[in-house]
Amino acid sequence: EDQVTQSPEALRLQEGESSSLNCSYTVSGLRGLFWYRQDPGKGPEFLFTLYSAGEEKEKERLKATLTKKESFLHITAPKPEDSATYLCAVQAAMGDMRFGAGTRLTVKP
Amino acid sequence: EAQVTQNPRYLITVTGKKLTVTCSQNMNHEYMSWYRQDPGLGLRQIYYSMNVEVTDKGDVPEGYKVSRKEKRNFPLILESPSPNQTSLYFCASSGQYNEQFFGPGTRLTVL
Numbered sequence: 001e002d003q004v005t006q007s008p009e010a011l012r013l014q015e016g017e018s019s020s021l022n023c024s025y026t027v028s029g030l031r032g033l034f035w036y037r038q039d040p041g042k043g044p045e046f047l048f049t050l051y052s053a054g055e056e057k058e059k060e061r062l063k064a065t066l067t068k069k070e071s072f073l074h075i076t077a078p079k080p081e082d083s084a085t086y087l088c089a090v091q092a093a094m095g096d097m098r099f100g101a102g103t104r105l106t107v108k109p
Numbered sequence: 110e111a112q113v114t115q116n117p118r119y120l121i122t123v124t125g126k127k128l129t130v131t132c133s134q135n136m137n138h139e140y141m142s143w144y145r146q147d148p149g150l151g152l153r154q155i156y157y158s159m160n161v162e163v164t165d166k167g168d169v170p171e172g173y174k175v176s177r178k179e180k181r182n183f184p185l186i187l188e189s190p191s192p193n194q195t196s197l198y199f200c201a202s203s204g205q206y207n208e209q210f211f212g213p214g215t216r217l218t219v220l
Binding site (some may be wrong): 032034041042044045046047068080087089095096097098099100101102 | 211
């Protein structure tokens with residue numbers, strides 16, 4: 001069965017303290033792995049898509065990487081405005097999507 | 110403006126009273142999907158549609174129906190809502206195997 005596990009569940013960082021979020025997955029025929037950011041009461045906002053192992057993508061302070069079993073979202077020198085829940089999702093060959101439970105990130109000034 | 114719209118945004122109803130939540134997108138996307146989000150469980154896919162007249166079950170389809178008669182619309186139907194369907198619902202759309210754009214959400218309470 002397809003599965004997505006994110007860790008940690010919650011992460012508290014000081015402003016400027018870099019860290020990484022993990023997304024482990026098992027899926028039958030990976031079509032794509034997605035990272036989203038979600039603010040309270042709002043719909044998820046797209047960050048990155050990764051399609052194959054070894055792929056990396058960057059956007060401002062965020063960098064996403066992908067292996068055959070997991071993906072990492074690296075946050076470099078975070079700011080308080082980076083506080084949000086970060087969601088990982090995989091899309092399988094048949095088109096169905098599976099989301100992880102998310103990592104709730106808090107960045108203190 | 111490219112967007113996914115959902116209506117209503119908030120709904121309080123009673124057990125057994127049929128309801129429909131509408132979803133519309135203006136991006137000519139083939140793929141549309143419905144999710145529910147519950148504390149501690151994350152987003153779970155209810156149904157998805159790869160194109161017009163094509164729908165498939167996600168992880169939690171029981172108690173829900175969908176239809177895709179037009180490319181832009183993908184309504185979610187609860188024929189006989191129950192309290193365990195109280196949740197925050199999101200509609201999303203995308204091109205095939207691309208990033209999804211999410212609507213603003215519908216908060217449903219079933220008493």
